Amino acid sequence: MSDKVVAELQEPTPAVGDGGPDMIQLLTPEGQRVSHPDYDKYVADLTPEDLRSFYRDLVLIRRLDAEGYALQRQGELGLWPSLLGQEAAQVGSGRALKPHDFVFPTYREHGVGFVRGMDPQSSLQLFRGVSQGGWDPQENNFHLYTIVIGAQALHATGYAMGVRMDGNVGTGDPDRDTAVICYFGDGASSQGDVNEAFVYAASFDAPVVFFCQNNQWAISEPVEKQTRIPLFQRARGFGFPGVRVDGNDILATYAVTQHCLDEARNGNGPLLIEAYTYRMGAHTTADDPTKYRVSAEVEEWKFRDPILRLKTLLAHEGMADEEFFARIDEEADQFAAELREGCVTMETMPGETMWDHVYAEDHPVMEAERAAYLAYKASFEEAN
């Protein structure tokens, strides 16, 4: 073992804290643009218009999240998993994707779905209980939410293996070379499926970027329960690069994801990104974080807010004025009103459709049970 490796093991980058010296950052919590020799080039072409649209996305998905929370409290949703605090990680990485790239989300990636062009109502239907997903993954190359923790990492890897078998890696044709991105969290990093996905992706040089949003908490368990070393360093053991990025810095998440997606498209996958962020809210609306974490920690992370720092940059650099910010707030109000209206008017499908899509081909049990159900229902009408 080299001295360098021994030294690293003896004094590892902390798994928790402020992210440590390895964390890539382009925009400080105070809104100061800082330079990075490797990643500046990925944001060099961003225009003020691009940055304003980043800001708009951040504000709208925070509003989507706030509405999801409120709708659950009003009884309109059964559950809501909040993304509060993770907006930059989701918008930054999502905006780095090309339309023909493919996304495998968890159940918290409402922001990624939004920037992929998903109808915002889509994320609500699962939690309203009108479907178990219900959208066509091919429409926006955004797969269904996966609730079993980490299971989608294997789907992403297999999909990426298929991309490679199709010959859509390393051709140099930007419209053809394709990357797959897989979202998961710090808790999922302990799952067998995620670790198997790392092994498979490495063995088959799969063009997949594993995007871990380390939000510090897996329901009530802090990240120290999942790992001794920083999660991005896990990649090294599997034989591929890992990088930690400030997940509350939209410029850095955008830049680092761009870089990793390019690497994957060029045939240098897989790669792991650890977006270092914080779950500002509860795990879901069924959770009570006051039972297991101190409010001082939450207060500290408020200073690292992803939206505030971009707003500061836009204002200080003269790229946006008060009128712009007011206009986005108005748009968010309108967006929220439409979202609420769409949610409460979402239709529940009739009972007899339960059997419709269990199988792709005809199935005698589906037909028999549907017929029996309809006959049973009809017997009430006859009785009346």
Place this chain on the structure above:
Amino acid sequence: MAGQLEKVTLGKSITNGLRKAMEVDPKVVLIGEDIGKLGGVFRITEGLQKDFGEDRVIDSPLAESGIVGTAVGMALRGYRPVCEIQFDGFVYPAFDQIVSQVAKMHARALGAVKIPMVIRIPFGGGIGSPEHHSESPEAYFAHTAGLRVVACSNPEDAHWMIQQAVACDDPVIFFEPKRRYHDRAEYDTSATVAPRGLFEANVLREGTDVTLLGYGPVVKTMLESAAAAEAEGTSIEVIDLRSLSPLPIETIVASVRKTGRLVIVQEASSYLGMASEISAQVTEQCFYELEAPVIRVAGANIPYPPSRMEEEFLPDLDRILDGVDRALAY
């Protein structure tokens, strides 16, 4: 055109069927442990990697959830993966992927995506192996909506059923009777039309006194039992179930209405097994035709025993005939 009659083993029939499926559809890929150069521990994929390349016959890392989970991703990308699970007892690490992902994805997407996947599992005992190599886990999968479950029992069926399973747009769990891999039978290997649908049962022998029903490795034993019973004057109808889900219940009911007696044979433990469900459905549909309760001849309700004791566990000719006698005693 004259048929090409050949005597082929059950194992080689699956190999040939897989080869045909791969020739017909370039999207068919195989994935599993040791299936490439080695051709699998049972040699079912022998020669296929040499002919179709490493992209289509994929030696997987040693992780079963990974086999099935990556196959889901390949299916989403437009491939038709055929997974090989090395032994029945090794399928459980993939259980979540099969039950929560493979089985449900079409329904969750309201039909927008299909998972046309086959998961091949050699199953059953009788080969003298250590633990986890002789199990019959079919009921777990037959219980799960979204999956189709079949089991072949003879070479000609193996040849056709694997091709039909690959062509099916739904996920199919394909059970192979491992102790019958080396059994040979003669059939027309040049035929172009399958003798029957994948989800149909097959009446192998007609009879009038008792219906004997089973699937996979016990079918051969059932036929031997029927021949022995005939020598004693009992006429047994033998049905190879073939499809465990959906259940070809009409064929079973038609037979039971004729014979009035049903004996179901399975290697799996009796408790909540295939025979339990069939018994319930037959009772519901044939209550007035039954002359005796439905009899189950099954494995004991214990973990699969050490191999030196497995003959005491597995239904054999004598236990099947004992079941027939019990049915006839009413």
